[in-house]
Amino acid sequence: MRKTFQLHVEGKNRDRVLDAVKHEIRKYIKRERRRDLPEGADFWDFDCQFGRTKEDAVVAHLSALTGLINGVAAEGGAQFYVEILAKPGKRAPRPAGEAPRNEADGLDEDDEEGA
Template sequence: MRKTFSLAIEGKNRDRLLDAAKHDIRKYLKRERRRDLPAGVDFWDFDCRFGLTQETAERVHLGSLIDSVNAAAAAGADSFYVEILAAHGVRKPREPGSAPDADSVHFGEDD
């Protein structure tokens, strides 16, 4: 998905255009995640870019994409560019003998 979303269309409410843009982004991600995985692939990963224009778009993490959209809208931007490309994700196995950090694991009350 490579798209420039406009937030300044005459006769349309800016907040509704913002909500529609976020809905389109989430709908695209949901549709891509439903696709069948190729052999040897564990999950769908996404390469995302965000900017006010296509030329100024910078790489962002998928988890912060909606936050970037909200920040651009709060700053008064009239449009923004979003690029989301699906990529193959493969989980890396843990090394033998490595365990989760003992400080982060809690099984009960401290005595």
């Protein structure tokens, strides 16, 4: 997806347009993740770029896109450019002796310290 989204649309509420843009981006990501993975791939990864225009777009992480979009909207920007390209990803094996993230502190998610 390579697209410039307009936030000022004549006759439409700006907040509704912003919500529709976010919905379109989420829908695209969900659609891409449903595609069949190529041989040897573990998941779909995404290369993203974000900017006010295509020329000043910089690399951004997928999880940061919503915050960047909200930032442009809060500043009163009229448009922004988003580029999201799917690519197959391969998980790297965990180094020996490293604990999984959930078990690093020895507590389950439901446990409280000192309980």
